[in-house]
Amino acid sequence: MSKSIESSVSADTSSNLSELKRKSVRGGLVTMSAQGITVGVQLTSTVVLARLLSPEDYGTLAMVTAVTSFAALFRDLGLSSAAIQKQGLSNAQQSNLFWLNVLMGFALTAIVAGASPLVARFYNKPDLVGVTLLLSLNFIFISMSTQHAAMLIKRMQFVRHSSATIIGALASLAVSVSLAFNGFGYWALAWGMLTGSLVRSILMFIFSPFMPRLPSRGSGIRELVGFGVNVTAFNFVNYFSRNLDNILIGKFIGAEALGLYNRAYQLMMFPITNLKGPIHSVGFPALSQLQARPDEFRLYARKIIGIIAALSMPLVVFLAVCSEWIIPLALGPGWDKSVAIFVILSFTAFFQPVGSIRGQVMLSMGNSNRYFRWGVANSLFVSVSFFLGLRWGVQGIAIAYGVCNTVILYPSLRYAFKDSPVCVRDFFESIARPALTSIASGCFVLFKNVMWTMEPERALGRVFGDSLVFGLVYLGLNSLSREGRQELYYIPTLIIHRIKIIKNRRSSSHV
Incomplete structure (x- = not known):
């Protein structure tokens, strides 16, 4: 009798997990x-x-x-x-x-x-x-x-x-x-x-x-409000690490400098933010449902980290390598001073998207108190770095931001993952291949550009050519490993599967 009950529970758990995966795949697409x-x-x-x-x-x-x-x-x-x-x-x-x-x-x-x-x-x-x-x-x-x-x-x-x-x-x-x-x-x-x-x-x-x-x-709703208060408190202190740079530049350097900095930051971050946003929208509710199942939670978190890294890291490297051409194309004349700021900010943008898994893990596990305390420490370090960098102007602030985020990455991961199924090793194992192949692809494009110069008025052709070369090198390097080949095969397979489901539903509706 007990074996029958255990089998039934196991079947229900497997069914629930399969349903969650199905919704995640559909939601992700x-x-x-x-x-x-x-x-x-x-x-x-x-x-x-x-x-x-x-x-x-x-x-x-x-x-x-x-x-x-x-x-x-x-x-x-x-x-x-x-x-x-x-x-x-x-x-x-x-x-x-x-x-x-x-x-x-x-x-x-x-x-x-x-x-x-x-x-x-x-x-x-x-x-x-x-x-x-x-x-x-x-x-x-x-x-x-x-x-x-x-x-x-x-x-x-x-x-x-x-x-x-x-x-x-x-x-x-x-x-x-x-x-x-x-x-x-x-x-x-x-x-x-x-x-x-x-x-x-x-x-x-x-x-x-x-x-x-x-x-x-x-x-x-007392418990819900308590959870929300901790999230709001985190957002309150985190505001300074997100906006203090804008306030300092606007107050002490001027509107034009702030405009150059703001456009460089937004241009660097908006494609990255829009890539990780959908993954987080799917990941947070899914991780919340898996909080009582540590093995599935850990595997799902690793998958989220790997997908964000595979999408954001090559994009950041490509944007930095081709910034001399991308800035004039995207913003037009008069924005040349944003190029240097854009490149400096790319060092921050390289790890920032994947680092966002810290908040997802803490919140989905219900650790909103820890989430708030981490926000206080992060805000303090970043705010101090902005004041230190202000002496050297806009570029000094951008450099200070990148150095600070790199230094605090490892200790913040250890703190965020404490008492959760995820560990720091999971994080670095998940980003290792995308990081290395992205950097290698960027170096290849830089070498190509040194060997083959092009007139500034042909910027569109240069960006198109560099994107093609970068993409081929990145895909080629990833295809050398079994895990890389699986990921390259995974996304188009999901898309084809989703298209088949839609076609089958339409066929059924016509019957």
Whole structure:
């Protein structure tokens, strides 16, 4: 009898794991495809708007977003992560979380709007008052759909979630380009951001199956709020490691320097962020479901690390190697000073995407206290490095950022993985091959460029040729190992399998 029960439990566990893998594969393909479209929209926005707006326009908006980004730390209250991580979440619990988000959204709009004169006085730019007032409305729009977006991710309904994101990005692009073309300057960027947030929030609300009820007592959200408070506290201290550089450059060096730095950073990070974003969207809810199964948790975490490394590391190396050609192509004339900043930031970007697994492991295991403490230490080290680098200007800040992130990588991994199924060795084993093959491919392209020079006006041809050479070398080096060949075969196999499933469903619907 006991053997029969054990067999039944084992079969149920295997079935649940297979279902999770199926949802992860489907979700990964959907989000990667959707994110590819989003990257295309953002790249189009960057290329077009950089030719219609000046570095000072971008610097002006960056001054305001540094402030609104700080306020945005409290908009979510960490409650979306709490909703995703919590197994067995009730409608009453999520409804209370929804109303907490809405209340905070209105409060932040009032606070930021009231502080707009102080923002203008801090930067000594009176025209920042109007932009700050406009962007303060973002908090209301986004708070109305925070729990709806969390529900879509928790249920792995990535088609709906991605559709809302893509349509919002397209709306933002249309408004920004139209206004920039008509001479609205930095207002084009501000109105574009606001429009994108509004459209995305409306669609999230429509697409999500979650329908909030009126607030109720006794729903048992104290634990969820505690989890969210730790996440918010982490975001609060982590803000300084993400935005203190912008504040220091804007205050002590100027808007033009901030514009150059901001564009270099955004151009380096936006394709990487959009690659790891879909993986994290799938990985966090999946890891949360595996927290009671350590072996599956460890294998899944290693897979996430390996995929992020295989996608982000070659991209970072290629962008750095070809920065002399990519910057003029992407941003147009007048941005040459961003090239050196771009290359320096690539050292940070090489490890930053894969390092994000630290937060996923801690949160999915429910260790939000440890997540907060790590954030305090990380913020302290990075903030000190920015102040030390400020003496040498924008490039000094970029160098200090890279050195700091490299130095703290190993100890932070040990701390983040403590008492979890994942260890530091898993991390470095997962990134070793992508890191080495990416660097080797970059060195090959550099050697080719030294041996074969090309006129600056043929930049597009150089980037195309270098991307082809880099890709062939990278694929060739990875195919030398069995694990590399499996990964190269894995992704197209998943795509073909997904296409077959879609075709079979369509055929069944016609029968």
